[in-house]
Structure formats: structure tokens, C-alpha cells
Amino acid sequence: MKMRQTDVLIIGSGLSGLMIAELLSLHKNVIVFTKDRLEDSNSYLAQGGIAAAVQEKDDWYDHFLDTLQAGCFHNKMIATKHLVTEGPEMIRKLVELGVEFDRKSDGTYEFGKEGAHNCARILHIGGDATGRHLIDTVKKRIIEKNLVVEGETAIRLIVENNRCCGVWSMDVNGEIAATYANAVILATGGLSGLYPVNSNASTITGDGIALAYDAGAELSDLEFIQFHPTLLVNEGKSVGLVTEAVRGAGGFLVDEKGNRLMENEHPSKDLAPRDVVSRVLFRAQRNGKKTFLDIRGITNFQKKFPTVTGLCRKNGYSIGEGLIPVAPGAHFTMGGVETDTSGRTSVDGLFAVGEVANTGVHGANRLASNSLLEGVVFANRLADTIRSERSSPSNGRVKWQGxxxxxxxxxxxxxxxxxxxxxxxxxxxxxxxxxxxxxxxxxxxxxxxxxxxxxxxxxxxxxxxxxxxxxxxxxRTESRGGHYRTDYPDQHEKWKQRRVKRRKECYEPVETTAGT
Incomplete structure (x- = not known):
């Protein structure tokens, strides 16, 4: 069997994993494992943008409140403050890496609005291709440094005395290898691929959660799974995502008779939190209705949403008709491997970041466009942690036992x-x-x-x-966010109706320097 040794081993090639590789590569020996190709990640498929309070009229505290309300107040406060206060600095860092966010003709950033945000604060790249452009930008830097091993699947963590010191992996030929590392980072994504209708890359089926569980790591909040309301469907199968930014630009949900589905369901109507909109569409379809996204009021749709336009054309739907057939599908895992704000798990030497981790920032329901933000903010925090910690190299060689x-x-x-x-x-x-x-x-x-x-x-x-x-x-015998129990339906109302005052002085600010 092959054997490797490195300082840092990253399992997964989404935005958070690649960002950590980029941030650590000048300081540590880094290897990135990915099950298939480097592009096979949810980050690459992300059409939505990245949320951050970077414009002058916006404020971290408003972003903080929007995140809490969407999360039905199940969020961890400290982690959520880190997310929204360190977000603007990470946007600047992405720009330094070569990311070019969409701008208006006057050179200022163009901000979009999505569900449950109180203002337009979403930055996009290429209209609806934000994830692809982010990955491509970071990927170029990673490939030049020859850090990635494609077609390598982690199959078991090597743990001794509650310390993770490496990984057993299998390549495409079925050969098993051991890779020893001072720090092992799970960046494997969530579990939504376990559902027949989902928005995820085909490789995302919960492997990182299984690896962590087998190693004895603490898991939490696995019941909170977000279903995105608008997946493009063809013959009952999901073929792609229709970004929420379409509704932010004026699209709205209707049935086959043209009746607006969200009109009387929530004060924010079509821009209500995703769990609310998904249940409305789910019930409409259960009652035999067909559901569509009406885009007839959006000017220059093809220019604004080239990815969605391409998906529709590929599957035989004409944008000119103005109605896109949509259905809710599994999209994002709010829970996962329990971590602190620096990415540490309950197993020494094992870290988690991105969707596989439960940092606590999303609560019971993720706010739109906070996932890419979480990926870069907590990648930066984790990179700082690993740079500052003393290495504890593994001395032993563990025998493969199946x-x-x-x-x-x-x-x-x-x-x-x-x-x-x-x-x-x-x-x-x-x-x-x-x-x-x-x-x-x-x-x-x-x-x-x-x-x-x-x-x-x-x-x-x-x-x-x-x-x-x-x-x-x-x-969990309650209904909250992405977890809706029909045998406990009434409890959901208190989370839907609860509101907090938008007064900055209600909460003391935290240090805003990224990585502190």
C-alpha cells in the first residue's frame, strides 16, 4: 500500500477547501483530495452570490439580524457575528486574489436582493455564475502549486487516542493508500445528494459526515436540511437550480392558472425564507397543481441570468414563454460535524469547514447567499488556526484492517x-x-x-x-426552519412571526478583523 506524509490534508475541493489550500500553501505542505474532478463541488454549481455588508448604507448588524431570523434563532451568536463582521474583509481578500465581482457602469458594485434579506447586499460574478468564477479563480492558483490529487476518495480516518493523524483513501483503480498529516480537514460538502430531487453535485452524499461519525467526532443538527424552492425539473427529475436572484429581480411563483402562490403566505411573499416557500410549493404539488416561476416582468433576462437561460434551453424550455417549471428539492445541510469558530472538532487534529461543518451560523434555515460567505470566512479562520498551532506529527504507522x-x-x-x-x-x-x-x-x-x-x-x-x-x-419534537413536523405544526408559527428590533445599540460589536 502507498504511504504519504504531509502537514495538512484537505478532503474536498469546494470553495472552503481550496481557499484553505491557497492560504496555507506558503506556510505548510498541503495536499487536497477530491473524489472526482476538481470542479465537482456544490461551490462550483452555486448560481447565487455571496452576501456581505460592504455597501455604505448597509450594516453588519442588519445582516446579523437577517441571518438570525432566517435561522429561526437557532444560530450560534458568536459564530454568526464572526460571519457577518469578517465578511467584508474576505470580499476584499477575494478581490486581491483576482475575483471580479459584477459592477455597474459607474464602476460601483452591483448588489442583488434575495429572500429574507432586508436590503440588496448580494455580490455576483457573471450574473448567475458566482460559484464557478470563484472556483476557477482559486483553482488556477492551486493547480499551479500542484496540490490536488483527483480521483482519490477518503474511506476512513486514522485515529489514535482521540487524535486524527491521517486518512485511508482509495483511488479510481481501487488501490488503498495511507496519508499521514498533522491536520486533517473535512471539506466534503453536505448530504443533499441522498434525495432524488436535489441541486447538488453527484458526489455530495454525506461521506464526510460518515467519516467523522466513524472517528467519534460530535455531530449536530442533522435534521435541518434546506430545500430550495426553485429547481428546474424535467420529467420529474431535477436538472439544475434556478437561482433565488431571479425572484429578487422580480420573478414570482404561480400555478398553471397563473395564481400567485406566495401572495397570502408571508409578508415577504416570493422572497420569504426558503423553508416557507418550499412548503408552499410542496403542498401545491401534492394537491395536483403545477408550479412555475413567472419571469415575464424581468427585462434582459438572458443577459442577467445566462446560466439559467442555458439550463432551460438544454432541457427544451423556452425563456420567451416566460414560465419556468420549478419544484423544491434538497439543497443545503445546515447541521453536520460540530466545530468551534476556528474549525476544530471534538477529535484532536480533525477540522471541518464549509457545508460538512456545523459552525452554527445558519441555525435552522440558511439565509440566501450566506454559504459561500461561510466558506471563505471560516476557511480564513481555520487557516489562521493551523498556521499558529504547533505541529504534532504522527510517529506511528497504522495497519489497514478493513x-x-x-x-x-x-x-x-x-x-x-x-x-x-x-x-x-x-x-x-x-x-x-x-x-x-x-x-x-x-x-x-x-x-x-x-x-x-x-x-x-x-x-x-x-x-x-x-x-x-x-x-x-x-x-426534535418541534417545527423550526428546515425541520417541519406535521405532528408538531403549531410551534412553527412562533419562529415565523418572531421579529427583532433593528437597533444597532442592542448588540455590542465584535472585532471586525478577519481571522481574529
């Missing part, structure tokens, strides 16, 4: 069917218990396999993560 695989194997489609039927936009006790029974049946028939296939490893991880989500959802 991994657990399922004896009674199930199909990926069946796992998705269980997730969609019992742990979807709306849940209840009976359905969650049924899902747990399904997953436990498979997990009760495992064996240790010394030379497993990648498919066997991933199948086990998917069933494990499905069970963890179902158990988490069963334990």
Missing part, C-alpha cells in the same frame, strides 16, 4: 426513496420511525471487508447518514 460494508446491500435509488418519502420537506413520527427501521435493518447486517469496492463503502455511508438524519429528526 472497513464495514453491508451484507444485505440495497440500491442507491432505494435509499433516496426512503429519504424522500419519510425525511423530506414535511416529516412525522410514524414516517421517521419507518425510515429508521429500514436503515437499521441494513446496518444490522454488516461485515468487515479488507478489500472493499468504493461502491460498497459509499453504500454503507449513505445508509448510515440516512439513519443519523432520521434519528435526529425524530428527536
Amino acid at each position: 472497513v464495514e460494508v453491508l451484507t444485505d446491500a440495497t440500491s442507491y435509488e432505494h435509499i433516496r426513496e426512503i429519504m424522500n418519502k419519510y425525511i423530506s420537506i414535511e416529516r412525522n413520527e410514524d414516517g421517521l420511525k419507518t425510515a429508521i427501521q429500514h436503515f437499521k435493518r441494513y446496518l444490522g447486517t454488516t461485515r468487515i471487508c479488507e478489500f472493499p469496492s468504493l461502491e460498497e463503502i459509499q453504500k454503507y455511508n449513505q445508509v448510515l447518514v440516512g439513519q443519523l438524519v432520521a434519528e435526529s429528526a425524530l428527536q
Whole structure:
């Protein structure tokens, strides 16, 4: 078996992972593992922009309040303050790296407005291709430094005495290797790929959460899964995302008769928080209605939203008709591997960043365009942490002993069917218990396999993560944000109706220097 040694090993190639690689590469030996190609990440697919209070009339405290209200006040306050106060500095750092945000003809930034934001504060690149441009910019710098190993999948963390000192991985040929590192960083994304209708890259199926759980790391808030209201659908399957910025530009949701679906559902109507809009569309479709995004009032749509235009054309939909067929689908994991504000997990030497981490900034429901912001802010904080800590190199060499695989194997489609039927936009006790029974049946028939296939490893991880989500959802006997229990519906009203005063003096500012 191959063996490698490095200072820092990053598992995942989304924005947060690549940013850490860029920030640490001058100070540490860094390796980045990615399951497939470097571009196969949710960050690359992100059409929405990056939110930050950088314009003069905006304020970090307003962004802070919007984030708390969207998150139904389940957010961690300190982490959320770091997110919104350090965001503007990270925008400046991205510009220094070569990122070119969209500007008006006078040279000032062009800001968009999205759901649950009190003002226009979203920066975009190329209209609706922000994620792709961010990844391309950072990727060029990373590739030049030869830091990335493509087609390498982490299959088990190497842990000794509650310290993670490396990773077992498998390449595309099935060869297993050990990579030892002073710091191992999970940047693997969330778990939304476990749902049949989702906006995620095909590689995002919860592997990082399974790795962390197997290593004994603390997990939290797995029940909070955000469903995006507007996925483009074709023959019942999701084929891409229609960014929320379309509604920010004047689009609105209608049924096949032209009735506006959000008119009487929320004070913000079509720009209500995503969990609210997703439930409205979910119920409309359950009642036999077809749901569309009406874009007829948006001028220069093709110029403003080239990615959405291309998706529609590719799937046979004409932008000229003004109606885009949409449906809600799994989009973002708010919970994950529990971390502090510097990315540390409960296992020494193991860190987590991006969507796989639960920093606590999103609460029960992520505010639009806060995910890319979280990725860069907490990547910067984690990079500072690793630079400042003394290295503790691993002395030992751990023998490969195999991994657990399922004896009674199930199909990926069946796992998705269980997730969609019992742990979807709306849940209840009976359905969650049924899902747990399904997953436990498979997990009760495992064996240790010394030379497993990648498919066997991933199948086990998917069933494990499905069970963890179902158990988490069963334990939370309330409705809040992305977790809606039909057997506890009334409790959701208090979070929907709660408001806070927009008075800056209500909360004392924190230091705004990034990375402190």
C-alpha cells in the first residue's frame, strides 16, 4: 500500500477547501483530495452570490439580524457575528486574489436582493455564475502549486487516542493508500445528494459526515436540511437550480392558472425564507397543481441570468414563454460535524469547514447567499488556526484492517426513496420511525471487508447518514426552519412571526478583523 506524509490534508475541493489550500500553501505542505474532478463541488454549481455588508448604507448588524431570523434563532451568536463582521474583509481578500465581482457602469458594485434579506447586499460574478468564477479563480492558483490529487476518495480516518493523524483513501483503480498529516480537514460538502430531487453535485452524499461519525467526532443538527424552492425539473427529475436572484429581480411563483402562490403566505411573499416557500410549493404539488416561476416582468433576462437561460434551453424550455417549471428539492445541510469558530472538532487534529461543518451560523434555515460567505470566512479562520498551532506529527504507522460494508446491500435509488418519502420537506413520527427501521435493518447486517469496492463503502455511508438524519429528526419534537413536523405544526408559527428590533445599540460589536 502507498504511504504519504504531509502537514495538512484537505478532503474536498469546494470553495472552503481550496481557499484553505491557497492560504496555507506558503506556510505548510498541503495536499487536497477530491473524489472526482476538481470542479465537482456544490461551490462550483452555486448560481447565487455571496452576501456581505460592504455597501455604505448597509450594516453588519442588519445582516446579523437577517441571518438570525432566517435561522429561526437557532444560530450560534458568536459564530454568526464572526460571519457577518469578517465578511467584508474576505470580499476584499477575494478581490486581491483576482475575483471580479459584477459592477455597474459607474464602476460601483452591483448588489442583488434575495429572500429574507432586508436590503440588496448580494455580490455576483457573471450574473448567475458566482460559484464557478470563484472556483476557477482559486483553482488556477492551486493547480499551479500542484496540490490536488483527483480521483482519490477518503474511506476512513486514522485515529489514535482521540487524535486524527491521517486518512485511508482509495483511488479510481481501487488501490488503498495511507496519508499521514498533522491536520486533517473535512471539506466534503453536505448530504443533499441522498434525495432524488436535489441541486447538488453527484458526489455530495454525506461521506464526510460518515467519516467523522466513524472517528467519534460530535455531530449536530442533522435534521435541518434546506430545500430550495426553485429547481428546474424535467420529467420529474431535477436538472439544475434556478437561482433565488431571479425572484429578487422580480420573478414570482404561480400555478398553471397563473395564481400567485406566495401572495397570502408571508409578508415577504416570493422572497420569504426558503423553508416557507418550499412548503408552499410542496403542498401545491401534492394537491395536483403545477408550479412555475413567472419571469415575464424581468427585462434582459438572458443577459442577467445566462446560466439559467442555458439550463432551460438544454432541457427544451423556452425563456420567451416566460414560465419556468420549478419544484423544491434538497439543497443545503445546515447541521453536520460540530466545530468551534476556528474549525476544530471534538477529535484532536480533525477540522471541518464549509457545508460538512456545523459552525452554527445558519441555525435552522440558511439565509440566501450566506454559504459561500461561510466558506471563505471560516476557511480564513481555520487557516489562521493551523498556521499558529504547533505541529504534532504522527510517529506511528497504522495497519489497514478493513472497513464495514453491508451484507444485505440495497440500491442507491432505494435509499433516496426512503429519504424522500419519510425525511423530506414535511416529516412525522410514524414516517421517521419507518425510515429508521429500514436503515437499521441494513446496518444490522454488516461485515468487515479488507478489500472493499468504493461502491460498497459509499453504500454503507449513505445508509448510515440516512439513519443519523432520521434519528435526529425524530428527536426534535418541534417545527423550526428546515425541520417541519406535521405532528408538531403549531410551534412553527412562533419562529415565523418572531421579529427583532433593528437597533444597532442592542448588540455590542465584535472585532471586525478577519481571522481574529
